[in-house]
Amino acid sequence: MTRPTLKIAMIGYAFMGVAHSQAWRNVHRFFPLDVTPEMAVLVGRNADAVAAAAATLGWAETATDWREVINRDDIDIVDICTPGDSHEAIAVAALAAGKHVLCEKPLANTLGQAERMTAAADKARADGVRSMVGFTYRRVPAIALMKQMIEQGAVGQVRHIRGHYLQDWIIDPEFPLVWRLQKDKAGSGALGDIGAHIIDLAQFVTGHQVTGVAAQTETFVTERPLEESVGGEAGLLAATGGSARGPVTVDDAAIVLARTDHGALATFEATRFATGRKNRIVLEVNGSAGSLAFNFEEMNYLEHYDLALGDRAGFTRIQVTEPTHPYVSAWWPPGHGLGYEHGFVNQARDFLAAIAADEDPTPSFADGTQVQRLLDAIETSAAAQAQWTPV
Numbered sequence: 001m002t003r004p005t006l007k008i009a010m011i012g013y014a015f016m017g018v019a020h021s022q023a024w025r026n027v028h029r030f031f032p033l034d035v036t037p038e039m040a041v042l043v044g045r046n047a048d049a050v051a052a053a054a055a056t057l058g059w060a061e062t063a064t065d066w067r068e069v070i071n072r073d074d075i076d077i078v079d080i081c082t083p084g085d086s087h088e089a090i091a092v093a094a095l096a097a098g099k100h101v102l103c104e105k106p107l108a109n110t111l112g113q114a115e116r117m118t119a120a121a122d123k124a125r126a127d128g129v130r131s132m133v134g135f136t137y138r139r140v141p142a143i144a145l146m147k148q149m150i151e152q153g154a155v156g157q158v159r160h161i162r163g164h165y166l167q168d169w170i171i172d173p174e175f176p177l178v179w180r181l182q183k184d185k186a187g188s189g190a191l192g193d194i195g196a197h198i199i200d201l202a203q204f205v206t207g208h209q210v211t212g213v214a215a216q217t218e219t220f221v222t223e224r225p226l227e228e229s230v231g232g233e234a235g236l237l238a239a240t241g242g243s244a245r246g247p248v249t250v251d252d253a254a255i256v257l258a259r260t261d262h263g264a265l266a267t268f269e270a271t272r273f274a275t276g277r278k279n280r281i282v283l284e285v286n287g288s289a290g291s292l293a294f295n296f297e298e299m300n301y302l303e304h305y306d307l308a309l310g311d312r313a314g315f316t317r318i319q320v321t322e323p324t325h326p327y328v329s330a331w332w333p334p335g336h337g338l339g340y341e342h343g344f345v346n347q348a349r350d351f352l353a354a355i356a357a358d359e360d361p362t363p364s365f366a367d368g369t370q371v372q373r374l375l376d377a378i379e380t381s382a383a384a385q386a387q388w389t390p391v
């Protein structure tokens with residue numbers, strides 16, 4: 001029996017476009033699937049640049065107008081890898097056209113946009129059209145194992161959740177005003193870009209939902225050189241600035257205190273000014289029976305402290321490379337390890353498997369909107385001197 005093919009159109013082809021292309025290229029070569037993805041059309045705004053990217057990344061065709069592409073009868077999936085200012089327009093139109101949608105995080109730039117996207121997703125679901133938001137780190141095996149272990153009681157009752165997402169790529173005040181530093185393009189700064197990930201992960205692994213927040217945000221460098229040479233397709237870090245300057249309109253850092261619906265206290269820290277920290281994602285959960293701790297810089301490991309071991313207790317370093325661990329059996333033998341890109345392949349696997357099974361993939365647009373509601377509450381609290389803000 002031949003497996004049905006799902007033809008994909010992907011919009012945007014820089015950082016996430018490359019990561020997603022690698023996933024679509026490989027997912028069916030590692031995971032057994034009932035469908036085969038086909039990299040049909042790559043969409044960008046510059047015809048020459050998109051043609052060059054398509055040749056490198058392995059897309060069959062290119063186009064410069066996403067509206068035309070999502071209305072093509074032969075396209076099954078629309079993959080949105082653009083900044084947040086275009087997520088709503090593309091996702092809503094694609095869902096209305098009956099295409100399954102994978103949309104990068106954060107789902108949108110504002111809560112209103114996210115709510116409209118969720119309404120469109122709910123409407124499309126009635127016709128079997130699926131949608132998912134790309135909180136990719138859920139697909140790191142150690143994170144997925146952390147969730148399993150918490151569900152199995154490895155930490156008992158959860159009391160503390162601690163999430164840090166630390167980067168330092170804009171500590172140079174002369175680094176240019178790229179789209180991630182502009183509110184109209186990005187929605188928010190470190191908060192929505194990386195804070196959204198740890199908030200999603202914290203709720204994902206514990207099953208708790210944040211019910212209220214008190215937050216502070218800060219913009220340390222308020223003005224930067226305007227972008228002269230766009231890093232764009234080569235990646236944001238390649239951008240260079242000119243002599244003209246413009247205002248930074250997003251946060252550089254956010255610090256959040258929170259409570260959850262199951263009585264836990266949570267703290268979140270998201271910053272692009274953690275000098276020396278390149279992409280450090282720390283997630284710790286302390287409970288009545290033990291603790292679990294993850295650090296993305298050592299993404300193939302998970303630490304577990306089991307209180308029941310008494311005076312022999314200590315943090316055990318679990319090497320999450322066994323075939324019994326989530327996702328790992330599709331990859332390499334024990335001890336061979338996975339990297340950043342595998343999360344995207346695992347994500348593509350989950351999305352395609354849900355479509356093939358006629359089920360809703362997670363995280364849904366509603367999940368993305370719940371995170372957006374928290375981001376909104378955090379900004380409201382920060383604007384009111386960290387006033388307690390129920391969600």
Ligand SMILES: NC(=O)c1ccc[n+]([C@@H]2O[C@H](COP(=O)([O-])OP(=O)(O)OC[C@H]3O[C@@H](n4cnc5c(N)ncnc54)[C@H](O)[C@@H]3O)[C@@H](O)[C@H]2O)c1
Pocket residue numbers: 011012013014015016017043044045081082083084086104105106134135136137193232233235236
């Ligand atoms: N899941 C993750 O871990 C993760 C990591 C990084 C970024 N992201 C998210 O992915 C999205 C894209 O981020 P990125 O880092 O790839 O950005 P990027 O700047 O590297 O790439 C953006 C791409 O979108 C294109 N683009 C911009 N506006 C467009 C428009 N209106 N129409 C068509 N194309 C347009 C650009 O030309 C470029 O190809 C963002 O929502 C970001 O938050 C997710």
